[in-house]
Amino acid sequence: MTGSAPIGVFDSGYGGLTVLKEMVNRLPDYDFMYLGDNARAPYGTRSFDIVYHYTLDAVKWFFKQGCHLVILACNTASAKALRTIQQNDLPGMAPDKRVLGVIRPTAEVIGNYSETCEVGILATKGTVASNSYPLEIQKFFSNIQIHQEACPMWVPIIENNEIENPGTQYFIKENMHSLFQKGENIDVVLLACTHYPLMRAQIEEYLPVQVKLLSQGEIVAQSLADYLIRHPEMETKCSKKGSLQFFTTDTARDFDEQGSAFFGGGIRSSHIDI
Numbered sequence: 001m002t003g004s005a006p007i008g009v010f011d012s013g014y015g016g017l018t019v020l021k022e023m024v025n026r027l028p029d030y031d032f033m034y035l036g037d038n039a040r041a042p043y044g045t046r047s048f049d050i051v052y053h054y055t056l057d058a059v060k061w062f063f064k065q066g067c068h069l070v071i072l073a074c075n076t077a078s079a080k081a082l083r084t085i086q087q088n089d090l091p092g093m094a095p096d097k098r099v100l101g102v103i104r105p106t107a108e109v110i111g112n113y114s115e116t117c118e119v120g121i122l123a124t125k126g127t128v129a130s131n132s133y134p135l136e137i138q139k140f141f142s143n144i145q146i147h148q149e150a151c152p153m154w155v156p157i158i159e160n161n162e163i164e165n166p167g168t169q170y171f172i173k174e175n176m177h178s179l180f181q182k183g184e185n186i187d188v189v190l191l192a193c194t195h196y197p198l199m200r201a202q203i204e205e206y207l208p209v210q211v212k213l214l215s216q217g218e219i220v221a222q223s224l225a226d227y228l229i230r231h232p233e234m235e236t237k238c239s240k241k242g243s244l245q246f247f248t249t250d251t252a253r254d255f256d257e258q259g260s261a262f263f264g265g266g267i268r269s270s271h272i273d274i
């Protein structure tokens with residue numbers, strides 16, 4: 001397919017909706033196609049190899065739909081699969097198409113938010129183990145100290161719609177306590193998993209008042225807008241009718257119910273197999 005097509009947005013499940021929402025706000029004229037791999041979520045505790053293969057399946061699916069540009073709105077996929085896809089797969093498979101992630105745009109700006117030069121990163125086990133955030137942030141802000149905390153229970157809680165469960169507070173409290181033990185001067189905490197903004201209010205309860213809590217949605221949306229300006233050859237391949245399409249590898253009805261609550265607007269998804 002060579003005509004213009006929607007921008008593909010991918011996540012393991014619902015989390016990428018927090019990024020998509022900001023992209024739609026920032027770029028309302030563009031068409032977007034969202035895929036949540038809910039049937040195989042969470043990705044955060046899976047091996048590099050599995051996350052890579054799952055993510056590549058999704059990217060190929062987007063390409064089959066005609067998309068020229070795909071955003072991995074998932075830190076785990078960005079940390080564990082993006083580089084291999086960009087360097088090893090794209091050149092042979094689709095040299096004119098592009099796959100971008102969420103880690104680099106966040107790393108480019110995060111240091112601007114901190115005065116103490118100590119930043120806390122809350123992420124999945126996979127993202128923390130990849131060390132992608134410390135490595136990327138050091139490229140732009142060599143003076144910033146990074147403290148990471150893996151929160152393996154948070155995505156299953158969100159995917160299973162258990163945010164309001166009193167047991168959830170236990171896990172949030174444990175992880176926040178552990179993060180601030182690692183760096184008591186942290187003044188910026190990044191929600192480095194696109195699922196976490198869905199639990200923002202609950203996380204804020206355990207955050208010292210002077211600490212800023214950052215989500216990636218706006219940062220990534222701004223970065224996409226800049227990318228499209230810098231790459232007119234790609235911009236012209238992105239269709240612009242202001243449409244939104246949603247796909248899930250699990251049950252469409254569940255995705256519509258839960259996704260709508262998270263996205264803040266009606267969702268009508270279709271089930272696909274990848």
Ligand code: DGL
Nearest residue numbers: 015042043044075076194
């Ligand atoms: N929302 C994803 C992330 O940003 C994936 C979480 C998961 O599936 O474990 O890391």
